[in-house]
Each structure stands twice: as structure tokens, then as C-alpha cells.
Amino acid sequence: MSSQHILPRRTYFLVFLALEVLTVVTALVASIDLGAANTVVALCIAVTKSTLVVLFFMHVKYSSKMTKLTVILGVFWLMILLGMTMTDYVSRLWSTVR
Amino acid sequence: MSTLTAQPLSPQPLAPELPANHYLNESHGLKSWLLTTDHKRIALLYMASITLMFAIGGIFAMLMRLELLTPPADLVSDDTYNKLFTMHGIIMVWFFLIPSIPTTLGNFLVPMMIGAKDLAFPKLNLMSWYLFNIGAVVTIYAILSGGVDGGWTFYTPLSTGYLNSHVVAAATGIFIAGFSSILTGLNFIVTTHRMRAPGMTWKRLPLFMWSNYATSVILVLATPVLAITLALVAVERLLHFGIFNPALGGDPVLFQHLFWFYSHPAVYIMILPAMGVISELISTFSRKRPFGYAYIAGSSIAIAAFGFVVWAHHMFVAGISVYAALVFSLMSYAVSLPSAVKVFNWTATLYKGSISYRTPLLYALGFLGLFTVGGMTGLFLAALGLDVHIHDTYFVVAHFHYIMVGGTIMAYLGGIHYWWPKISGRMYPEVWGRLSALLIFVGFNLTFFPQFILGYLGMPRRYHAYPPEFQVWHVLSTAGASILGVGYLLPLIYLTWSYKNSPVAGPNPWGASGLEWQTQSPPITHNFVTTPIVTREAYDYTGIPAPALAVRSEEEASTYVS
Numbered sequence: 157m158s159s160q161h162i163l164p165r166r167t168y169f170l171v172f173l174a175l176e177v178l179t180v181v182t183a184l185v186a187s188i189d190l191g192a193a194n195t196v197v198a199l200c201i202a203v204t205k206s207t208l209v210v211l212f213f214m215h216v217k218y219s220s221k222m223t224k225l226t227v228i229l230g231v232f233w234l235m236i237l238l239g240m241t242m243t244d245y246v247s248r249l250w251s252t253v254r
Numbered sequence: 255m256s257t258l259t260a261q262p263l264s265p266q267p268l269a270p271e272l273p274a275n276h277y278l279n280e281s282h283g284l285k286s287w288l289l290t291t292d293h294k295r296i297a298l299l300y301m302a303s304i305t306l307m308f309a310i311g312g313i314f315a316m317l318m319r320l321e322l323l324t325p326p327a328d329l330v331s332d333d334t335y336n337k338l339f340t341m342h343g344i345i346m347v348w349f350f351l352i353p354s355i356p357t358t359l360g361n362f363l364v365p366m367m368i369g370a371k372d373l374a375f376p377k378l379n380l381m382s383w384y385l386f387n388i389g390a391v392v393t394i395y396a397i398l399s400g401g402v403d404g405g406w407t408f409y410t411p412l413s414t415g416y417l418n419s420h421v422v423a424a425a426t427g428i429f430i431a432g433f434s435s436i437l438t439g440l441n442f443i444v445t446t447h448r449m450r451a452p453g454m455t456w457k458r459l460p461l462f463m464w465s466n467y468a469t470s471v472i473l474v475l476a477t478p479v480l481a482i483t484l485a486l487v488a489v490e491r492l493l494h495f496g497i498f499n500p501a502l503g504g505d506p507v508l509f510q511h512l513f514w515f516y517s518h519p520a521v522y523i524m525i526l527p528a529m530g531v532i533s534e535l536i537s538t539f540s541r542k543r544p545f546g547y548a549y550i551a552g553s554s555i556a557i558a559a560f561g562f563v564v565w566a567h568h569m570f571v572a573g574i575s576v577y578a579a580l581v582f583s584l585m586s587y588a589v590s591l592p593s594a595v596k597v598f599n600w601t602a603t604l605y606k607g608s609i610s611y612r613t614p615l616l617y618a619l620g621f622l623g624l625f626t627v628g629g630m631t632g633l634f635l636a637a638l639g640l641d642v643h644i645h646d647t648y649f650v651v652a653h654f655h656y657i658m659v660g661g662t663i664m665a666y667l668g669g670i671h672y673w674w675p676k677i678s679g680r681m682y683p684e685v686w687g688r689l690s691a692l693l694i695f696v697g698f699n700l701t702f703f704p705q706f707i708l709g710y711l712g713m714p715r716r717y718h719a720y721p722p723e724f725q726v727w728h729v730l731s732t733a734g735a736s737i738l739g740v741g742y743l744l745p746l747i748y749l750t751w752s753y754k755n756s757p758v759a760g761p762n763p764w765g766a767s768g769l770e771w772q773t774q775s776p777p778i779t780h781n782f783v784t785t786p787i788v789t790r791e792a793y794d795y796t797g798i799p800a801p802a803l804a805v806r807s808e809e810e811a812s813t814y815v816s
Contacts, residue, residue: 233475236562241511244566244578251576 161218171212178205270760272679276776291376292779297362298677299383304350304358305746307390310397311345314338316739318718319701319732327719335718336403337419343406348428349390351658352520355527356438356473357386359669360466362677364442366770366777367460369451369786374444375437382437389431396423405716407517410498410509414490422491425484432477435523439473442466451769453788460768460792461537461544464551465530468558472519472526476562480516483509510572514565522561524658525625526554528665529596532618535668536600538766539615540607541800543793546599553592560589570641579638586636593629597622608800612764613687617668620695624660628653631706646716649709652702660698667694667745674749675759679776683756686748693741700734765799767792 182201190197211217216227277294287295318338321329330338361379365372373379396402402424404417413421446459446467459467486497487509496502498509537544544550566574566582600622609615631653635641644650667690674682704727709715713724720728762771767790773782790796 230475233562237479237515240563240566240578240581241508241515243581244507244511244574247575247577 161215163212163215163218167212171208174208175205270758272758273774273776273778275778276679276774277779278679278776280779289380291372291380293361293365293373293376293379294677294777294779296379296383297358297360300353300357300361300386303383303387303390304353307345307349308742310394311342311350312739312742314342314345316735318342319735321718322720322728323732325720325722325725330718332718333403336716337401339716340403340405341397341401344393344402344424344428346658347406347520348431349386349393351524351662352435353386353431353438354524354662354666355531355669356442356466356469356523357382357434359462359531359666359673360438360442360469360527363462363673363770364445364466365449366676366773366781367463367768368446368449368454369769369782369788370445370449371780371782371785373441374449375441378437379441382434382441385437386431386434389427389429389434391427392430393424393427396420396427399423407513408484408487408509409513410487410490410506411500411504414487414497415499415501422488425488429481429484432481435473435477439470439477442470443474446470451786451788454769455788457548458788458790458792459551460530461533461547461550461554462527462530465526465533465554468554469523469526472523472558472561476516476519476523479512480520483512483516486512507569507572507574510569511566514568515562518565518568519558519561521654521657522557524662526557528621528625528662529554531665531669531672532600532621533596534766534768535614535618535672536603537793538672538764539610539612539618540604541765541795542603542607543791543795544599545602545605546595547792549595550599553595556592557589560585560592564589564636567636567641570638571645583636583638587633590629590633593625597626597629613682613684613691614668614672616688616691616695617664617671620691620698621661621664621668624656624664624695624698628656628660631656644709646714647709648705648713648715651715652705652709655702655705660702664694664698667691670745670749672764673770674752675763676770676775676777678749678753679759680752680756681759681763682745682752683748686744690741690744690748693737693744697734697737697739697741701731701738702734704728704730704734762798765795767795767798 178201182198185197185201210227216223277292280292287299290296290299317330318335321327321335321338327335361373364370400420402417402419402421404413404419404421408421408425446463450459489495490497490499490502490504494502496504498504498506500506533544533550564582564586566578567586570579570583600618631649635644635650635653670677671682671687674680708724708727708731711724711727713720713727759775761774763775764771769786769788770777772786
């Protein structure tokens with residue numbers, strides 16, 4: 157089965173290294189004031205890290221189409237939670253703005 | 255009553271005997287039950303657990319109704335009343351309604367309906383029962399050690415900063431039970447995908463399977479959000495991190511978004527399996543393929559999907575954006591469409607059907623009426639203007655009880671009666687069954703219909719004292735609750751009695767078409783002697799003896815066959 161795909165150790169070490177580097181970057185960026193981009197940058201790094209974990213450590217890159225579809229649907233569902241919650245936060249002040 | 259008169263005789267003997275070997279006598283002793291991986295035994299274990307929890311939650315309800323019999327606060331203190339409605343909600347929602355149909359009828363039937371020997375992960379199934387019980391024990395600890403108040407909704411910052419009751423213990427119990435839900439949902443999804451017998455295509459799945467599948471998707475997707483939300487409540491309460499409490503820099507409305515993102519779909523976790531049961535009951539007792547099979551199946555998936563985008567209708571007066579409220583109001587109206595598809599299709603199935611008014615169908619008809627009232631009053635609450643008037647009143651209490659109790663519990667009991675011959679191998683007493691269905695229907699309406707009026711007149715929920723002009727409605731409600739209590743007690747007594755004393759049912763006493771009726775009652779541990787090969791569509795009654803002939807004694811047969 158594709159879920160039993162065996163990766164060379166080198167790949168795991170490289171992904172691990174990338175995760176460590178991104179963790180350091182997160183800490184460094186936190187000490188710099190980027191204004192409105194603070195959250196955006198932090199979230200971009202976090203998404204990159206979680207994508208690496210899902211693709212390589214969880215073997216989704218080498219899994220069946222059904223597994224990939226399940227992951228995509230999960231992310232889509234998370235977008236519903238975040239997106240529709242944001243419809244509240246983003247539009248709260250619209251009615252008071254002239 | 256069926257009017258069939260000249261059908262060929264049933265292959266089922268008129269006085270069948272219990273099979274020599276079945277899952278109930280395959281092994282004996284406490285250990286054989288506590289370590290079982292048989293989905294049918296686990297279903298019975300769950301049944302025992304949730305019945306106990308239902309009794310505890312019911313006692314809290316009766317105490318509340320007794321307090322509300324008179325306008326002043328005279329039976330319990332305000333603090334105690336707060337704890338009563340909180341613990342009633344927590345127990346009933348998480349330890350009865352959510353697990354009710356999936357873990358009992360679902361566990362028992364899912365493998366049998368698709369021709370499988372067991373669920374995909376039998377050990378995981380047993381583990382889910384243990385997790386459920388551990389969660390229940392932790393929650394009962396919270397109750398016994400002083401209780402928890404503030405409402406089953408754990409609204410912040412009340413729950414994180416101001417309550418001095420056992421919030422974290424109760425939340426921990428729910429957190430643990432949540433994993434039980436996730437494991438059950440996961441098991442059903444994998445089983446439905448991977449364990450179907452040859453020929454059991456998706457379009458041949460019984461509608462109960464479709465609704466359980468949709469429920470499982472919600473269980474797996476939504477429950478983790480509840481878990482993390484309750485964990486955040488604990489973190490804020492114990493460590494004072496500012497997440498939800500504005501005094502600490504948090505946002506209380508964020509809690510409501512996260513909580514209702516789970517808890518609104520949770521309503522569909524309760525009602526979707528109930529809808530699956532009703533589809534089976536109506537088809538069997540009208541001996542017709544459900545009208546619009548594909549639409550009923552598709553509407554289950556649609557309800558699961560739409561159910562995730564309506565949550566903020568619980569928050570219209572919580573200070574959310576009016577534009578977001580418009581969107582959520584519109585989506586809430588939209589979710590009523592697939593529900594309406596089901597109601598109309600069930601009604602159309604009954605039309606010109608060969609109807610037998612047996613106990614399960616009485617429960618199904620009760621469901622049809624009560625669910626419709628509950629659903630329609632939900633539209634009142636989804637309306638942005640009217641919601642301001644009736645929000646947090648008894649109108650809301652009545653509405654969700656019509657869905658959760660009038661819907662889910664009616665279907666649960668209807669299903670228990672319908673599949674009782676398969677579960678126990680014996681019939682239930684029909685007269686008592688019909689009486690209990692009638693009592694529950696009357697008692698339920700008497701309990702909750704006055705609450706619509708109370709709510710519309712302005713009585714808020716969660717108060718233990720009220721103005722004297724409301725008393726007549728509360729007296730009616732408490733009287734109804736007493737009848738309802740008797741109605742619930744009756745099946746517990748006569749079903750237990752019937753296990754040893756009722757006539758033997760035989761494999762298919764209803765002349766039903768599902769695979770679960772093609773094997774002996776009670777079934778063997780692996781359900782089928784050989785894996786069935788499915789060659790028929792679901793609900794194809796061709797060649798299956800009519801229920802009027804598939805009876806259990808020659809005496810009863812003579813009353814039907816002329």
C-alpha cells in the first residue's frame with residue numbers, strides 16, 4: 157500500500173531541520189514590529205510548518221487520492237470555521253462607518 | 255392494519271424457537287462482556303450506560319419541574335436550581351442524546367446492515383465505550399462533589415472567571431467523552447467505506463446507513479473543536495490566560511463562535527440518526543420503498559454540510575455583526591430545506607402504503623409531528639427580528655426539546671422497539687408498547703407546548719421563580735412531565751420483562767427487507783453464517799412475506815389471515 161512508503165532518513169532530517177529553522181524564524185520575527193503584517197507572517201510560517209508535517213511526517217504526499225481528498229476537505233472545513241467567524245469580526249464596524 | 259389476505263405463507267414458522275447459538279450465549283460471565291469486541295454486545299453495554307445517564311438527567315429535570323410548580327422559590331435555592339439545569343443539560347446532551355442512537359442502534363446495526371461481521375476496528379469500539387464511561391464518571395464526580403452551574407453552554411467569562419463550582423471537572427468529563435464520539439464516528443466511516451458485502455453499493459445502502467454516515471462525519475469534524483474550546487476554558491480558568499475574558503484581554507464572543515461551531519452541528523448528531531431510524535420504520539410498516547430514496551439519502555449529507563454554516567444563529571443578540579447575522583439567518587433558513595425534503599418524502603411514503611400501526615410506527619408518526627413543530631419553530635428563532643423577542647425564553651427551551659426529545663428520543667424508542675426482536679430474539683408486548691408511545695406523545699406535548707406560550711409571553715429560561723400569572727402554564731408543564739416520566743419508565747420495565755417472557759420473534763417478524771433481518775434473531779457473533787451477496791435494491795419487498803403473516807403465533811395469525 158502507498159501508506160507504507162518508506163522514505164530515506166535524509167528526507168526526515170531535512171524536514172526536521174526546516175521545522176527547526178522556521179521555529180527560529182518565528183521567534184526572530186516576533187521581535188520585529190511589522191505592524192499589520194505581524195499576524196500574517198506568523199501564520200504563514202505556521203502553515204508552512206504544518207504543511208511539511210502533514211506531507212512528510214504523516215506521509216500524505218505518498219498516500220492514496222482518498223487520503224489526500226480527506227485532508228483537503230479537512231482544511232476546507234477549517235476555512236469554514238475561520239472564514240465565517242471572520243465575517244463577524246470584519247464587518248462589526250461597517251454599520252457605524254460613514 | 256395490513257389487509258393482506260392471500261399471500262403465500264411465510265417461510266418463518268408461526269411459532270419459532272430461539273436459535274441454539276447466538277451472540278448473547280456465545281460466552282458467559284462479566285469478563286466476557288467487559289472485554290468483548292462484538293459490536294452487538296458493545297451496543298448493549300452502551301445501552302446500559304446511557305440509560306443510567308438518562309435516569310440521572312431525568313431526575314434533575316423532575317426536580318426542576320417540581321420547583322416550577324409554584325411561583326416562589328420554595329423547593330430548592332437559586333444556586334441549587336442553577337446547578338440542576340446545568341447538570342440536566344450536560345448529562346442529557348453529552349451523555350445521552352449525542353451517543354444515544356449511534357452507539358446503541360448504530361453499533362448494533364451498521365455491520366449487519368452492510369453484511370459485515372463487525373465494525374472495522376472492534377477494539378477501538380470497546381475503547382470508545384470505556385472512554386465514555388470514564389467521562390461519565392468524571393462528570394458524576396463533578397456533580398457529587400458540589401455540582402456545576404452556569405449552564406451547559408459554559409459561557410465565558412462566567413465559566414472562566416466567576417463561577418465557584420466544578421467547571422473544570424465537568425469540562426474534563428465532556429472532553430474525555432468527546433474522544434468516545436470521535437472513535438465511534440471514525441469506526442462507522444471506515445466500516446461504511448471498506449466493509450460492505452459484495453453487491454452492497456452506495457445506492458443500495460439502507461437510509462439508516464446514510465444518516466449514520468453523515469452523523470459520523472460531523473462527529474469526527476466537530477468534536478475536536480469542542481474539545482479544544484473546553485481545554486481553552488480550563489486554561490483561562492486555571493492559568494488566567496486571556497482568551498475569552500475581556501478583563502484579561504480576551505474575547506467572549508470568540509468562545510460562542512467556537513462552542514456553537516460544535517454545538518449546533520451537535521443537534522444534527524442527535525437528529526440525523528433519528529431520521530435514519532424513521533426512514534426504516536416508515537418503509538417497513540408501510541411496505542413501500544421510501545419515496546425519493548436518493549433525495550432522503552442526499553438530504554442527510556446536505557444537513558451535515560449546511561449544519562456547519564448556521565451556528566451564529568445562537569448569537570444574534572450576543573453583539574455579532576449585523577451583516578454576519580444576515581448571512582447566518584439565511585443559511586439557517588436554508589438548512590430547513592433538506593429537513594423538509596425528508597418530512598415530505600416520509601409522508602409520501604405512507605401515502606397508499608400497506609400500513610401496520612405497530613408500536614414502532616406510532617413512535618415514527620409521533621416523531622413526524624413533533625419534529626415538524628420543532629423545525630418550524632426553529633425558523634422563528636432564525637428570524638433576526640423575532641429572535642430578539644424570544645431569545646433566552648422558554649420558547650427556545652420548548653423548541654429544542656421538540657427536536658431533541660420529541661425527535662431524537664421518539665425515534666430512539668421507536669428504533670429500540672423495532673429492532674428489539676433482533677436484539678433479544680423476542681417480541682415486546684404490543685399493547686404496552688402502544689400505551690407507552692401514546693403516553694410519551696401526550697406527556698411530551700403537555701410538558702413542552704405550554705413552554706412555547708410561556709416564552710412568547712416573556713418568561714426567561716433558567717429562573718426558578720416567576721410571576722403568578724405564568725403558573726397555569728407551569729402546572730400544565732409539570733403535569734405533562736409526570737406523564738412523560740411514566741411513559742419512559744414503561745418500556746424499561748416491559749422490555750426487561752420481555753427478554754425472558756415474551757414470544758420468540760423469529761428472524762424477520764416485520765417482513766422487513768434489510769440484511770439484518772436475513773439472519774437469525776438474536777444473530778450469531780459474526781452476524782451471518784456466510785457473507786451475504788446483495789443482489790437487490792434496498793427496500794425491495796418483492797417475495798418477502800407481508801408483516802401481517804410474519805407473526806409469532808397461530809392465534810395471532812388467525813386474526814390477520816382470512
